[in-house]
Amino acid sequence: MKLIIGNKNYSSWSLRAWLAVKQSGLGFEELTVPILGEDWEQRKRDSEELAPSSGKVPVLWDGDAVVWDSLAIIEYLADKVGRDRFWPKDDAARAMARSMVAEMHSSYLPLRRALPMNVRATAHGVAIDAEVRDDIVRILTLWAEARARFGRGGPFLFGTFSAADVIYAPVVSRFRTYGIGVPGFAASYMQAMWEHEWMRQWVAAAESEQWVIEQYETRVPS
Amino acid sequence: MGDRTIRDPSAFVIRRLVLVLAALAAAMTAPAFAWGAYGHRTVAEIALVNVTPATRARITVLLKSERALGTPKCRVRTLPEAAVWPDCIKGESWRWSYASPWHYQDEPVCGAFDIKADCANGNCVSAQIERNRRILADRTLPAAQRLEALAFLSHFVGDIHQPLHSADNHDQGGNAVKSPYGIAPGWNLHSIWDTAMAERAISAALPPLVRRYDAAERADLGGGKPEDWLRESWKIAQDFLYPQAFGSKIPCDTPEPKVTTWPEPVIQASLPIVQKRIEQAGLRLAAMLDATLG
Numbered sequence: 001m002k003l004i005i006g007n008k009n010y011s012s013w014s015l016r017a018w019l020a021v022k023q024s025g026l027g028f029e030e031l032t033v034p035i036l037g038e039d040w041e042q043r044k045r046d047s048e049e050l051a052p053s054s055g056k057v058p059v060l061w062d063g064d065a066v067v068w069d070s071l072a073i074i075e076y077l078a079d080k081v082g083r084d085r086f087w088p089k090d091d092a093a094r095a096m097a098r099s100m101v102a103e104m105h106s107s108y109l110p111l112r113r114a115l116p117m118n119v120r121a122t123a124h125g126v127a128i129d130a131e132v133r134d135d136i137v138r139i140l141t142l143w144a145e146a147r148a149r150f151g152r153g154g155p156f157l158f159g160t161f162s163a164a165d166v167i168y169a170p171v172v173s174r175f176r177t178y179g180i181g182v183p184g185f186a187a188s189y190m191q192a193m194w195e196h197e198w199m200r201q202w203v204a205a206a207e208s209e210q211w212v213i214e215q216y217e218t219r220v221p222s
Numbered sequence: 223m224g225d226r227t228i229r230d231p232s233a234f235v236i237r238r239l240v241l242v243l244a245a246l247a248a249a250m251t252a253p254a255f256a257w258g259a260y261g262h263r264t265v266a267e268i269a270l271v272n273v274t275p276a277t278r279a280r281i282t283v284l285l286k287s288e289r290a291l292g293t294p295k296c297r298v299r300t301l302p303e304a305a306v307w308p309d310c311i312k313g314e315s316w317r318w319s320y321a322s323p324w325h326y327q328d329e330p331v332c333g334a335f336d337i338k339a340d341c342a343n344g345n346c347v348s349a350q351i352e353r354n355r356r357i358l359a360d361r362t363l364p365a366a367q368r369l370e371a372l373a374f375l376s377h378f379v380g381d382i383h384q385p386l387h388s389a390d391n392h393d394q395g396g397n398a399v400k401s402p403y404g405i406a407p408g409w410n411l412h413s414i415w416d417t418a419m420a421e422r423a424i425s426a427a428l429p430p431l432v433r434r435y436d437a438a439e440r441a442d443l444g445g446g447k448p449e450d451w452l453r454e455s456w457k458i459a460q461d462f463l464y465p466q467a468f469g470s471k472i473p474c475d476t477p478e479p480k481v482t483t484w485p486e487p488v489i490q491a492s493l494p495i496v497q498k499r500i501e502q503a504g505l506r507l508a509a510m511l512d513a514t515l516g
Contacts, residue, residue, distance in 0.1 A: 152430065159425070185421050187418040188419075191405055194405045
């Protein structure tokens with residue numbers, strides 16, 4: 001398998017797909033393309049590997065099969081290696097996990113726009129408006145419920161690492177970057193996520209990248 | 223760049239979340255939404271699993287007096303709820319404001335352990351464990367008064383096992399020492415141990431902390447008196463917690479730094495200690511309830 005991803009410092013959807021492939025346990029080759037760089041438009045047009053997604057990352061190639069969009073990649077991999085590797089076994093837990101993942105996939109535009117993922121940055125004190133606050137409170141409420149009802153078997157949202165953690169990993173990074181104040185359960189969850197072996201690998205790679213996307217740096221104090 | 227509007231979103235988000243979770247908790251039967259109280263709930267759950275059936279039955283009878291407490295926002299339908307109740311009623315300050323000093327006992331990490339010196343008029347955690355145990359044991363008293371004592375007792379046995387409820391270095395039990403919890407900003411040493419560390423320790427425990435313990439485990443983890451439990455916490459603070467926060471030597475002769483960090487290696491080193499303290503608190507509470515009610 002080959003996973004094509006964007007800059008590790010900025011591309012939140014790439015992080016999700018990368019974690020999903022890691023969670024599948026399957027071997028894969030990864031190719032990082034510097035999105036929004038000088039030759040990005042040209043590269044999008046010319047790249048056969050990015051053609052199926054019309055130039056968006058991530059894209060997963062598996063022989064003749066090609067999957068784009070992080071949620072589709074999760075589902076493809078779950079079909080391939082077994083649902084239990086990605087989703088809780090308990091019906092109620094799985095129902096909530098699927099709903100949370102779908103909600104992340106379809107919602108929180110104010111949060112995404114205002115607080116873009118920027119793994120290596122620290123930008124505490126950035127002003128956030130009411131819509132962003134609503135998104136933050138909604139996410140924390142979902143985390144609280146998942147942890148309270150289903151989180152007893154480990155430090156992650158549904159106890160053991162699942163698709164829900166894959167999909168909310170960039171939120172953890174955003175909350176860290178922008179110094180969002182969170183209650184104890186969320187601080188505990190965020191720390192456990194940040195110290196997960198795969199997150200540490202991703203963060204280390206992001207920190208070593210040289211590419212800078214100016215539009216995502218506007219909220220970082222110079 | 224000096225034209226940026228700087229605001230700290232932390233307080234707002236946490237305050238708003240508390241309101242949202244309170245509403246959610248009221249609407250749901252799912253337990254454990256009071257996450258700041260996760261440690262207390264777990265201590266009570268351990269106790270409940272490990273008391274005798276007779277004790278459990280008497281607890282159930284006492285809980286039926288909940289309405290007489292007159293705290294509809296702070297429910298006491300179960301022992302875990304009772305264990306959280308003494309924190310919950312802090313919001314009703316006019317009624318139980320006198321109980322605030324009962325949650326801790328500031329034994330100095332830079333001085334000698336002296337249980338009497340740090341307990342003026344019995345207003346400290348170790349004395350209140352004994353006092354509330356006596357009230358709970360007195361079957362001539364009204365059930366509501368004994369239920370209140372059950373709640374205080376269940377809570378204070380948890381508190382006394384938290385090192386920063388039992389030790390101090392002129393820093394309000396770590397409350398005056400700001401620290402991030404790993405990557406999460408906005409905490410202090412005390413709140414880290416009250417909430418985030420408890421959450422991580424409980425959910426990371428294998429086997430789970432809430433279970434029936436065998437006789438050998440009870441003998442190993444249980445036993446002692448409140449004074450012993452307080453001393454254990456004080457020693458943990460002296461030998462582990464403060465040195466982790468401030469380096470190998472506790473700042474006794476110099477001003478203590480107002481800021482520190484609590485990074486992942488320290489979190490990892492703390493987990494077994496926190497887990498053991500929660501287990502000890504649960505089993506000791508169970509033994510105390512059996513001796514008092516059984």
